[in-house]
Amino acid sequence: MQSPLDARILSSGSRRRFLGGVAGASISPFLPLGTAFAQSAKLGAADYGVASIDPLYSMVYVAAKKGYFAEAGLDARPLNAQSGPRAKQMLAAGQLFAATSGVNDPVSLTIAGKQAVLVAGFDNRIAFANILTTKKLYDAGLKDVKSLAGRSIGVTQPQSATWLMAVYLADRAGIKDKVQVRPLGDFSTMLGAVKSGSVDCCTATYSMLNKAKEEGWGVPLFDVTDDATWNSAFGGDVPGVGVYVMQDSIDKRPEAVQALVTGIVKASDFIRQTSPSDIVALIGGQYLQGYGKQLSIDSVSVFKKIWSADNLITPQHYARLMDVMGGRQITPEEMKQVPYEKMVNMSFVKRARKLA
Incomplete structure (x- = not known):
């Protein structure tokens, strides 16, 4: 069943049929960029799949709204892929130029035989x-993750x-x-x-x-903003x-990859220097209709x-990611197939930040 948020964005987009048949799933596009932005895109078009609609992905929305992708020469068109697995599947099928979802997605895609590469980071904690x-459940004794034994937890997809x-x-x-x-x-x-x-809970x-919390019914069992936790x-x-x-x-369109990353870096810098209220004033009406202004x-x-100040993914960051994935999503043998040097290319971020 389509959520109200997805329905609103679908009805407002002019590209509603784009990729509609992928794996039998409907894709809800964001509003396209204006024609003035599109006409300035000397590097051509690039469909950019984002895992969901959430303030977490504000860098994408800011880059599109401010025209940073187009300033770099690329007509990047953000789309709601509706989940990370869908985003990576569409990317592997050549139906997207780039994707933003969990950093584990390109790792599993590469292990499956489709070499993907992380070119920019968004955050330093898994939001x-x-x-x-x-x-109700919290008051009945469900106080922490350990007390979830025998219960259910919802996720997007396996x-x-x-x-x-x-x-x-x-x-x-x-x-x-x-x-x-x-x-x-x-x-x-x-x-x-x-x-x-x-379900009893969800990530x-x-x-x-x-x-x-705002609606008066929710309680966190695990909060990523608590440093000790x-x-x-x-x-x-x-x-x-x-x-x-x-x-x-990267091999065939390195300039387009650079333009995309440059747009994200500029958006990251804008966000760091701008108040939350001003950020939401810029992107809320077009991209975050389902959340409410104060939320x-x-x-x-x-x-x-928790957003990254420099968009860099370091070897230390990646090593901790492997600790999370190892033995759960990938085997020790598969880990050997995806070393940092193969999976992460920060040269585009470094060029955008004039660090290279």
């Missing part, structure tokens, strides 16, 4: 690793980044084989499932947590979402604390 439940977080946190709590992980679809569907009691972005589970900074492309695109402002305020 959708929160665990959300209802106040093998997605939200799935990985659920499995990882359950494993850390010693209940990996005692919790039912249920794929539900996009973030809006997950939120509704917890609220209705269809959640801060926006989801805040919306549930985060470090006890993850041991330090871990990239959550990033921009990735196929290696073939979006509160979410951006928190994300500004």
